Amino acid sequence: xxxxxxxxxxxxxxxxxxxxxxxxxxxxxxxxxxxxxxxxxxxxxxxxxxxxxxxxxxxxxxxxxxxxxxxxxxxxxxxxxxxxxxxxxxxxxxxxxxxxxxxxxxxxxxxxxxxxxxxxxxxxxxxxxxxxxxxxxxxxxxxxxxxxxxxxxxxxxxxxxxxxxxxxxxxxxxxxxxxxxxxxxxxxxxxxxxxxxxxxxxxxxxxxxxxxxxxxxxxxxxxxxxxxxxxxxxxxxxxxxxxxxxxxxxxxxxxxxxxxxxxxxxxxxxxxxxxxxxxxxxxxxxxxxxxxxxxxxxxxxxxxxxxxxxxxxxxxxxxxxxxxxxxxxxxxxxxxxxxxxxxxxxxxxxxxxxxxxxxxxxxxxxxxxxxxxxxxxxxxxxxxxxxxxxxxxxxxxxxxxxxxxxxxxxxxxxxxxxxxxxxxxxxxxxxxxxxxxxxxxxxxxxxxxxxxxxxxx
Amino acid sequence: xxxxxxxxxxxxxxxxxxxxxxxxxxxxxxxxxxxxxxxxxxxxxxxxxxxxxxxxxxxxxxxxxxxxxxxxxxxxxxxxxxxxxxxxxxxxxxxxxxxxxxxxxxxxxxxxxxxxxxxxxxxxxxxxxxxxxxxxxxxxxxxxxxxxxxxxxxxxxxxxxxxxxxxxxxxxxxxxxxxxxxxxxxxxxxxxxxxxxxxxxxxxxxxxxxxxxxxxxxxxxxxxxxxxxxxxxxxxxxxxxxxxxxxxxxxxxxxxxxxxxxxxxxxxxxxxxxxxxxxxxxxxxxxxxxxxxxxxxxxxxxxxxxxxxxxxxxxxxxxxxxxxxxxxxxxxxxxxxxxxxxxxxxxxxxxxxxxxxxxxxxxxxxxxxxxxxxxxxxxxxxxxxxxxxxxxxxxxxxxxxxxxxxxxxxxxxxxxxxxxxxxxxxxxxxxxxxxxxxxxxxxxxxxxxxxxxxxxxxxxxxx
Numbered sequence: 001x002x003x004x005x006x007x008x009x010x011x012x013x014x015x016x017x018x019x020x021x022x023x024x025x026x027x028x029x030x031x032x033x034x035x036x037x038x039x040x041x042x043x044x045x046x047x048x049x050x051x052x053x054x055x056x057x058x059x060x061x062x063x064x065x066x067x068x069x070x071x072x073x074x075x076x077x078x079x080x081x082x083x084x085x086x087x088x089x090x091x092x093x094x095x096x097x098x099x100x101x102x103x104x105x106x107x108x109x110x111x112x113x114x115x116x117x118x119x120x121x122x123x124x125x126x127x128x129x130x131x132x133x134x135x136x137x138x139x140x141x142x143x144x145x146x147x148x149x150x151x152x153x154x155x156x157x158x159x160x161x162x163x164x165x166x167x168x169x170x171x172x173x174x175x176x177x178x179x180x181x182x183x184x185x186x187x188x189x190x191x192x193x194x195x196x197x198x199x200x201x202x203x204x205x206x207x208x209x210x211x212x213x214x215x216x217x218x219x220x221x222x223x224x225x226x227x228x229x230x231x232x233x234x235x236x237x238x239x240x241x242x243x244x245x246x247x248x249x250x251x252x253x254x255x256x257x258x259x260x261x262x263x264x265x266x267x268x269x270x271x272x273x274x275x276x277x278x279x280x281x282x283x284x285x286x287x288x289x290x291x292x293x294x295x296x297x298x299x300x301x302x303x304x305x306x307x308x309x310x311x312x313x314x315x316x317x318x319x320x321x322x323x324x325x326x327x328x329x330x331x332x333x334x335x336x337x338x339x340x341x342x343x344x345x346x347x348x349x350x351x352x353x354x355x356x357x358x359x360x361x362x363x364x365x366x367x368x369x370x371x372x373x374x375x376x377x378x379x380x381x382x383x384x385x386x387x388x389x390x391x392x393x394x395x396x397x398x399x400x401x402x403x404x405x406x407x408x409x410x411x412x413x414x415x416x417x418x419x420x421x422x423x424x425x426x427x428x429x430x431x432x433x434x435x436x437x438x439x440x441x442x443x444x445x446x447x448x449x450x451x452x453x454x455x456x457x
Numbered sequence: 458x459x460x461x462x463x464x465x466x467x468x469x470x471x472x473x474x475x476x477x478x479x480x481x482x483x484x485x486x487x488x489x490x491x492x493x494x495x496x497x498x499x500x501x502x503x504x505x506x507x508x509x510x511x512x513x514x515x516x517x518x519x520x521x522x523x524x525x526x527x528x529x530x531x532x533x534x535x536x537x538x539x540x541x542x543x544x545x546x547x548x549x550x551x552x553x554x555x556x557x558x559x560x561x562x563x564x565x566x567x568x569x570x571x572x573x574x575x576x577x578x579x580x581x582x583x584x585x586x587x588x589x590x591x592x593x594x595x596x597x598x599x600x601x602x603x604x605x606x607x608x609x610x611x612x613x614x615x616x617x618x619x620x621x622x623x624x625x626x627x628x629x630x631x632x633x634x635x636x637x638x639x640x641x642x643x644x645x646x647x648x649x650x651x652x653x654x655x656x657x658x659x660x661x662x663x664x665x666x667x668x669x670x671x672x673x674x675x676x677x678x679x680x681x682x683x684x685x686x687x688x689x690x691x692x693x694x695x696x697x698x699x700x701x702x703x704x705x706x707x708x709x710x711x712x713x714x715x716x717x718x719x720x721x722x723x724x725x726x727x728x729x730x731x732x733x734x735x736x737x738x739x740x741x742x743x744x745x746x747x748x749x750x751x752x753x754x755x756x757x758x759x760x761x762x763x764x765x766x767x768x769x770x771x772x773x774x775x776x777x778x779x780x781x782x783x784x785x786x787x788x789x790x791x792x793x794x795x796x797x798x799x800x801x802x803x804x805x806x807x808x809x810x811x812x813x814x815x816x817x818x819x820x821x822x823x824x825x826x827x828x829x830x831x832x833x834x835x836x837x838x839x840x841x842x843x844x845x846x847x848x849x850x851x852x853x854x855x856x857x858x859x860x861x862x863x864x865x866x867x868x869x870x871x872x873x874x875x876x877x878x879x880x881x882x883x884x885x886x887x888x889x890x891x892x893x894x895x896x897x898x899x900x901x902x903x904x905x906x907x908x909x910x911x912x913x914x915x916x917x918x919x920x
Contacts (some may be wrong), residue, residue: 100570102578107618138614142583145575197692243725251721 027363083265159329180206213312290338365422504836509549555738634733656680763811841895
């Protein structure tokens, strides 16, 4: 009936099992990524920086800990798993009828571009990831045949480029500061000096950067007012930010960041790590090593990260390297491996059977759940919904997170009792195959098939 | 099963010489004669587009003082600008995009899938990734800000699932892309009009000798800054000339931010410009237009329609945008609710079809066979010739070469164009007598198939 490569055949339980491990991890990652996106949905980044500048209280510690554990690292895990999903799709069985796998794969990615644009531009999720995964997934299509070792090397190169880009930006800022200093010295020497255009530019370039390092109360109020307005206002408020993220940020940073992690995911898939093929001992070692390394990097570079918020000038001028950014690729990779290992240990142990089952359901409907988070947050926080943007304290955001988790887990479990896929998955697969796929599970058939579905595939 | 990659890589630009190689023929369709003919005319038109692109690019390579052109509209400089603008603006890029779309269809349909080993799709995407990197090389290393390879590589990645789409739907897709461009154009124009309206309001307040509010002040400077972009700026030009005539490092760091923002924003906001023409090109290929399969009377009709509608539209566009618009952008914004750019894609598609029809009619008439042969060779080595134009211009105009940047007047630039044309028309057929592909084609292929490709012309090797 449904003979596409989206499924491993339900008969071969040996194959179905690792895939299920993957969808369990996918569930974990999709829920985890809310830690990161809730910050963008719920409050301004200026407010988050204020929490760091203000006297250190509970909010500060909560923010610092969630940042160290999850902010970029939950995204890293999701990205790695999406990379694994690429190979799962490409290595799937060739469908007997209809287009070949490469064709289906490209269609899958191009439809995902539209899902990403929908998430960003219609649901107004400024932190959308699908757009990037979709496009980089096309770039990585020819890499699918590489052996695990070569994929690791590609991931490493891409990660180094990512770190290099951060360094480059930092060095540029240093130059901007020097140019600014020259102009200021000139003005000091001669109060009546008339600056030429270039000097004016030099001066304002740095002043613009330095302004980011201070809290702009008026700016924040304007932003909050805009976010609590009608849909059109929110849209035009967020549009420049989304376009910036999808054009310049993508080109300069995100491409290398995500490509590195997607390649890592492909490598981890090929090497059997994400297929649940290592020994429990190996997973335990990797869990401890990955999390320890990742956290060590996060906490050791914390003072530098804070200095960039507290005193941007001092941060730019005194530091040799922006350490917190330079280590980010390594930190993300280590944490993603650590979380995945930990997840697989949980998956293997018999203690958390119902948790595994629940997260497996969430992971099978990963795309639906990811989009549903945007729907819920956009309606909860923005003006055309309940208008809570900027209204909650930092810790209160986590009540929202917990509610969404609960809702999504229950919904996924119930939904998959009746349907083969989540609604967004169904739409996606039907678009890829250009026909309406059957959705409802016939009542006499046990709901086995869904359990072998791939993470976001 | 091991197959020599060279045999499956039969190209979108195979030459008659390659055709005669017996161990290649078995992988091709059963009608090699028709195919050779078809491929020849695709190359022929590509050759024209390739040479034409230099005509459009040359000001970008070496000219400074664009807005000075409009001070006097009765001299050779302006006539040159007007002739090139009315006749060719956007059309050569358009033809090139059309042929890129057509080339995608030829590339993916010419090859057979191997039993195991990389699929045709994989080769296609590998090829495009290398193309993106070649584009970055062209922009950042050869210092050509107007590079298109990077964009073609990325846009090409969208085309693959449409390679078997029916031509009617391809036209719908092309129109959709044009529609998106038009929508964006209109948004931009509306913004301009708002800016202008706010400025006029502030000006009125000022006229009544009242003090401007900070917001009104802002509106005033915002428009004035926009207006400045339409005026000659000798200071900026002088700086540009100085930078471009410096050593390689200076030019590199001067162009770096421009290149990077072009590539970042250009692909995100501007991909529709290329995609529309690529889809149109795929449709035209499917209809047999590029493959010289239509009747002479059909080509005469497309010629008449293309030029008949395209030229007046182009004249109107040129007049409004460059004559009225640049001389007084304020009045232009006040007068027109609709952005004049809205006709851009229609006029260039029509003109491009007109140019291609004319060329095909000349080809059929058999009037200048040597020129047709030379143009076909240029088109067959289009990738090499395109990069060669960058190499020649970067060395001719920039400081680390002859340093002619900003030294030539507008019409003099076209002496350089003519020289490069003659050079490429002579060198390409000669090169292809001895080698199968142009040097950059050879490199590109070798990278795509990840093994050194045979380069020597097999006909010569056996002789």
